[in-house]
Amino acid sequence: MEQTKTGKKTVVLGASSNPDRYSFLAVNKLRAYKHPVVAIGKRSGNVGDTEILAAPEPQEGVDTVTLYLNPTNQQPYYDYILGLKPQRIIFNPGTENPELMRKAREQGIEPVVACTLVMLSAGMY
Numbered sequence: 001m002e003q004t005k006t007g008k009k010t011v012v013l014g015a016s017s018n019p020d021r022y023s024f025l026a027v028n029k030l031r032a033y034k035h036p037v038v039a040i041g042k043r044s045g046n047v048g049d050t051e052i053l054a055a056p057e058p059q060e061g062v063d064t065v066t067l068y069l070n071p072t073n074q075q076p077y078y079d080y081i082l083g084l085k086p087q088r089i090i091f092n093p094g095t096e097n098p099e100l101m102r103k104a105r106e107q108g109i110e111p112v113v114a115c116t117l118v119m120l121s122a123g124m125y
Contacts, residue, residue: 007035008125009061011084013077014068014095015052017045022092023068026116033120038062056080066090066116071097078103088112090119 010030015023023039027047030037037050044054056077062084067074074081074097081089082103088110091097101111119125 007033008063009036009038009059010064010066011038011040011059011062011081011086012066012068013040013081014073015039015041015047016068017041017043017047017052021068022117026066026068026092029117029120033125035125059084062086064088064090066092067095067097068092069095071095071100074100082107082109085109090114090116092116 012023012027015027018024024047027037027039027050031048031050038059039047039050039052040056041052041054045052063086065081065084065086067090078100086109089104089112091101091111091113092115096113104111
């Protein structure tokens with residue numbers, strides 16, 4: 001996938017300020033690759049200079065939503081995720097959710113079962 005000069009605006013759902021979490025690594029790596037990031041987590045905090053929002057906020061121009069929440073914890077966010085009208089939703093390992101994948105496809109959103117970190121490293125983001 002070709003990257004624009006401004007990158008692909010990405011919402012990281014399940015963001016954490018804990019450096020041991022994959023979502024933390026993803027926020028940093030997305031930023032390193034010059035993608036604008038909106039981080040949303042259970043509690044507010046920061047990943048570097050990226051603020052973690054404790055509640056979802058409306059966003060415009062979202063290309064990708066990358067999930068770091070298990071399927072049960074995704075349910076309260078269905079309307080938010082689909083309402084962002086992203087091009088795709090990345091289901092990182094452990095977040096695969098047939099129900100949300102079906103809902104996404106019905107709205108023309110591509111569900112991608114992959115690892116954001118690997119996609120970035122491989123130049124496939």
